[in-house]
Amino acid sequence: MGRENISSYIIQSQEEEIKRIALELHEGVGQSLYSVFNGLQFIEAGLEQPHLKNYLKEMSHIMEKTIQEIRILSVELHPPTLMTLGLLQALKSYAKLYTSTFGIEVVIGSEGQEQFISESSSITIFRVCQEALSNIAKYADTSNAYISFQWSKESLHMVIKDDGKGFDLGAKRSYGLEAMKERMFLTGGECVISSKIGEGTSIEISLPLS
Template sequence: MPLFWRIFALNAVVLVAATALLLWAPVTVSVPVVFTEAVVLLGGLVVMLVANAVLLQVGLAPLERLSRRMATVDLLRPGQRLPIAGQGGVSHLIRAFNDMLARLEAERAASSTRALSAQEAERRRIAQELHDEVGQSLTAVLLELIRGAERADDPDLRADLRHAQETTRESLDEVRRMARRLRPGVLDDLGLVSALTALATEMSIHTGLAIHHSFQPGLPALDEQTELVIYRVAQEALTNVARHADATRVEIILRHDEGVVALRIRDDGRGLGVSQEGAGIRGMRERALLVGATIDLGAAPAGGAEVNLLVPLQRNGA
């Protein structure tokens, strides 16, 4: 039933009931109206208004549900749909809204794929330039400083050159770390488990966090994009822990079971609290959507925060 006729029918029910009550009820109206008759009329009016409000509330409930969903929908959490009942105007509106959500999710997934692919290509290019151009230049400077220190006769000059050597060596190491963060070569060469192990070791050394990892052996073969998504989610989660969690211990678990590969990162920090999701967390959600994965963030059982990434293996042909 269209919305117009539904509202009309609800009001008609109230009016018909009121008319029938006036026709068959032993109630009359005097001129002028006496007090008892006014009380009866006002009571009937209140009953009509309450009945009309209740019936309209029932009739417009689907629109209220649609309004709430429109206000809270998040395209990074796909699959949020309203149930469709009947074939009326409201049902058509809800069906159109669900179809619109499906199109928006598909378009966002496609645009995110293009954006993240371009981002990874740019990261690969910058990492290559850092390694080949900046790294080689710093290496050449370091060699010149070493030769200069060996030939220098002045002890003060030799000490200054050796200090410059240490500064240049530290800069070279930092450039190499930046290149690895931008594009982990170990992921391409040795696979996901080795890349996660290297990531945990490097983060532990440079942040002081005690990072414990447990990787289940026999991990199924994953495509390049899926491995990169898992690695980037782990990298972003560990970065968030180091920056914001005030934690001392982090646990990384990678396992596979019942058609999924699961990554869990748990810390003993101060938890997520009531803060809004930042760009890092939303970036993790966008990456998870690229491979049809789901990601949940919540409180860890013993305090702190926990990130769970579930990647379905069906996409990878397993």
């Protein structure tokens, strides 16, 4: 088995495990916590002692926050809309979650007719966008990010960019950036990263569709 096949196999195995964990978080742990949350609210409604009522209300708030955090984690691990509604809608949903978490507005534009993309390719592009947005939140020092889709029957071209601080590509090797390039290479696509200090960063990805 060659290097490319080994890398592809490892990534596929990781994604299958991530999908399993995400499903368990959402349908297992999340649903159990929601049942406990409903039980706490039921008990709170029947209590008459103010101090116990306030205590249970506080516990309910903590439980509600925990349920929301698990839902967010589940979506980050494996978005349920990716294969049901497609890559574009999955990224729009994720962008809302990202904005509420980091306060960075993500503007998404799309030109052309959205095409079918295999599950493995959709996951690859989604992971690249996740990594790019994560880097923007960590390093860019900006309040805006932009994702553009250009669809044709033959290919998908995307740009993820920001107008933040930028960085020197030659200063140090980044595992995250290398992983983005490797993922796109293994799925038959390409990832080109450019950045200038003071002018922001741009990540261009392309994927043949035919």
